[in-house]
Amino acid sequence: MGAIQLNKVEKWFGELQVIKGIDLEIKEGEFVIFVGPSGCGKSTLLRLISGLEETSRGTIEIDSKDVTALPPSGRGLSMVFQSYALYPHMSVRENVGFGLKTAGIPKAEIDSKVNAAAEVLKLDDYLDRRPKALSGGQRQRVAIGRAIVREPSAFLFDEPLSNLDAALRVEMRFEIARLHKSLGTTMIYVTHDQVEAMTLADKIVVLQAGRIEQVGSPRELYERPDNLFVAQFIGSPKMNVLPCSVEGDQFSLQGHGGGHYPHAGLPQRPVRLGVRPEHMSIVGDGEGHCSGTVEVAEYLGADTFLYVALDGLETILVRISGADTIEEGARIGLVFDETRMHFFDAEDRAIR
Template structure:
C-alpha cells in the first residue's frame, strides 16, 4: 500500500476556479476523510486523485509515482461511488470479478480474489444472487468488493452511504471501519456528514470553497478548531455562536449569554466585537425569563433545547435530564465559561487564542 501527496493542486472549469492550491499528504495506510458543505470541492478533489478530472495545476503523486497526467487505470486506485453501478444481469460473484475478467486475468485467480473479498465483506451467502435480490447495504458491499478484488494501492469513496437509510448507514460505517483495519489500505473518503467523518477518520480534511480550512485528527479538530467555520462544522449539534464585545483585557460581554465571560485568550482592545462559541453540552437551563423555548427534541437519553435569546440570537442546549419544557416557556441560562472559545468578528472568523 502507499500514500497520496497533493502539491499546489488547482482546478478550473472555464474561468471558474473551484480548487485553490491544495497541499495535502495522506500517509500510507491512513483513513483520510474529506468533509465540508455541498459545493466545497471535496468530490472534485477526489475525482482529480482518481484521474476522472484533469488538474489545472499542481502535482498528484501516489507513492513515489507522479500520476498527475496518468490515466485512471494506471493510477492504482479503485473508486466506490454513491450509486452502486452494478450490472443487473450478473451475479454478485460476476459483478465483483468483472473488472479482472475484462483485463484478461485467469479464471482461477479471479475466483480466488472474489472469494477473499466475499469473506472480508461477509457476502458468501449472496454470491449467486443478482443485485435486484439484495438490500441497499448488500449492494454497497458488492461495490466495495469489486474494488477490493482489483487490489488497488488506494481506495477512494465518494459519499458511498448517502443512499442508505439511517440504520444501514450506521451498519455500513462499522463495516468500512472493520475493512480498513483488516486490509490496512490507504483510504480517502468523501462525505458531507461530519458524524461519518468523526467516526471513521484517522485524519479529517475540512474544505470550504475549494480551500483546506484545517487538517487534523477528529478530536483535535473538535477541541481545537482554527476558525469559526471548523468549530461550527465539526460537532453535532453545532457549536453556538453569540456576539460579544470586549469589556477589558480578558473579559467579554455577551447579551446573548446575558453576562460576561472571562478568558485568557488574546483579545483585541476594549470595545472590539468578537464572537463567543459554546458547545450545546456546556450550556444549562436555569430559572429566569431571558430566553424563549422554541422547540425541544427529546431523544431519550438526551434532549436538545432550542432557545431564542432576548436579543434574538439562537441557542441549542444539550440536556441529559428528563426536561419537560415546552414551546413558549421562558428560562434562564448558565454556561461553563472556561469552555468558551473566541473568534474574530470577520468573514474568516479566526480563533483568538
C-alpha cells in the same frame, strides 16, 4: 503503499477555478475524509486524485511517483461511487470478479480473490444471487468487493452511503470502519455528512470554496477549530455563536452577564463567542451567563434539544439529558462551560 501527496493542485473549468492551490499529505494506511458543504470541491478533488479529472496545475504523487499525467488505470487506485453500478444480469460473484476477468487474470486466481473479498464483506451466502435480490447495503458491499479484489494502493469513496436509509448508513459505517481495520489500506472518503466524518476518519480535511479550511483529527477539529466555519460545520448540533465584547479579562454578552476571558494578553479582539449546545447547563432565570425563554423542546430519548430565545439576542440550541424535563415557555438561565468556550475575531479566526 498508498501514500498520496498533493502539491499546489488547481482545477479550472474554463474561467471558473474550483480547486484553489491545495497542498495535502495523506500517509500510508490513513483513513482521510473530505468534508464540506455542497459545491466546496470535495468530489472534484477526489476525481483529480483518481485521474477522472485532469489536473490544471500542480502535481499529484502516489508513493513518491508523479502520476499527474497518468490515466486512472495507471494509478493503482480503486473507486467506489454513490451508485452501485452493478451488472443486473450477472451474479454477485461475476460482478465482483468482472474487472479481473477483463484484465485476463486466470479463473482460479479470480475465484480465490472473490472468495477472500466475500469473506471480508460477509457476502459468502450471496455470491450466486443477482443484484435485484439484494438490499441496498448488500449491493454497496458488492461494489466495495469489486474494488477490493483489485488490491489497490488506496480506496476512493465518493459519498457511498448517500443512497441508503438512516439505519443502513449506520450499519455500513461500521462495515467500512471494520474493513479499514482489516485491510490497513489507505482510504479517501468524500461526504457532506459530518457525522460520517467524525465517526470514520483518522484525519478530516474540511473544504470550503475550493480551499482547505483545516486538517486534523475529529477531536482536534471539534475541540480546536481554526475558524468560525470549521467550528460550526464540525459538531452536531452545530455550535451557537453570539456577539460579545471584552474589557480586560472579562467578556460580556449584550444585555446579559459575562465571565472570564482567558486571552486578555493577546492582541486580537473577539467579536463573537462560540459555545456548543452540550457545553451549557441550566440554572434559574436571571442567573448564569444569559437568560431566555424555551420556545421549543425536542425530546429525542437520550437527549432533549431546547431552542431558547435569549433576551435581546437570537435563539440558541441547548442539549440536555433526555431524563430532564423542561417545559416550553419556561424561563431559564444558562451557564457556559468556560473551559470549552471559543472566541473569534472580526475575520472569523479563532483566538487562542
